[in-house]
Amino acid sequence: MPNVDLHTHSIASPDGGIRLEQYVDVLESGLLDCLAITDHDTISAALELHQTLGDRIIVGEEITTAEGEIIGLFLKEPVQPKLSVKETAKAIKAQGGLVYIPHPFETVRKGLDEFSLAAIRDLIDIIEVHNGRAVFQNKGSQAVAWAKVHHKAACASSDAHGMKGLGTTYTSIPEMPTADTLVAQLGHGRLTTGKPPLITLLYPKANRLKKRRNKQ
Numbered sequence: 001m002p003n004v005d006l007h008t009h010s011i012a013s014p015d016g017g018i019r020l021e022q023y024v025d026v027l028e029s030g031l032l033d034c035l036a037i038t039d040h041d042t043i044s045a046a047l048e049l050h051q052t053l054g055d056r057i058i059v060g061e062e063i064t065t066a067e068g069e070i071i072g073l074f075l076k077e078p079v080q081p082k083l084s085v086k087e088t089a090k091a092i093k094a095q096g097g098l099v100y101i102p103h104p105f106e107t108v109r110k111g112l113d114e115f116s117l118a119a120i121r122d123l124i125d126i127i128e129v130h131n132g133r134a135v136f137q138n139k140g141s142q143a144v145a146w147a148k149v150h151h152k153a154a155c156a157s158s159d160a161h162g163m164k165g166l167g168t169t170y171t172s173i174p175e176m177p178t179a180d181t182l183v184a185q186l187g188h189g190r191l192t193t194g195k196p197p198l199i200t201l202l203y204p205k206a207n208r209l210k211k212r213r214n215k216q
Helices: 020-029 044-056 085-094 114-119 140-149 182-186 198-215
Strands: 003-008 034-040 057-064 069-073 098-101 126-131 153-157 169-172 190-193
Touching: 003 057, 003 069, 003 126, 003 153, 020 034, 020 044, 034 044, 034 069, 044 057, 069 085, 085 098, 085 114, 126 140, 126 182, 126 190, 140 153, 153 182, 153 190
Parallel strands: 003 034, 034 057, 098 126, 126 153
Antiparallel strands: 003 169, 057 069, 069 098, 153 169, 169 190
């Protein structure tokens, strides 16, 4: 069964630190078979690596909306940030993408609340029920319940912002995913929810500080 991580951040994210060659290393090692690069409000790195590695890289974007963050998977073009959550979900769908909800119900990391989820319920494809960085505010059980009640596909993803965050939290599915098959495959998926090293929780802040220093 291919191991798939649907939520990661490359150096193209302001707080991301995974270099493109590190994605290559992880895939070649066999630790993971497919990765989505879901940088904040950009798909530049994902597009670049997809040209080299093909379908082993899913082009994604973690989009800032007026109500919180939402991920588009299998994108062809970037989705404009700061729209409403419904406008954002419709923009993802308009280009054949999948609507993925990262860390729902969290407030520290701008997860969508119950009201916002209800507003786009019919547009949602996938709910992240386990986030590898959810330690101090873990809403996984609430996400599992919401996904079951509303019959949505569920997955586990790392939300890795650095190399050491990869490979402990992911979802195993029957075959390599496509935009047409991923949701159905997640219905037969197996979630791996290991704990990454504690240092991985510091990656976003450390990456931001490093990039600020480099600009000075």
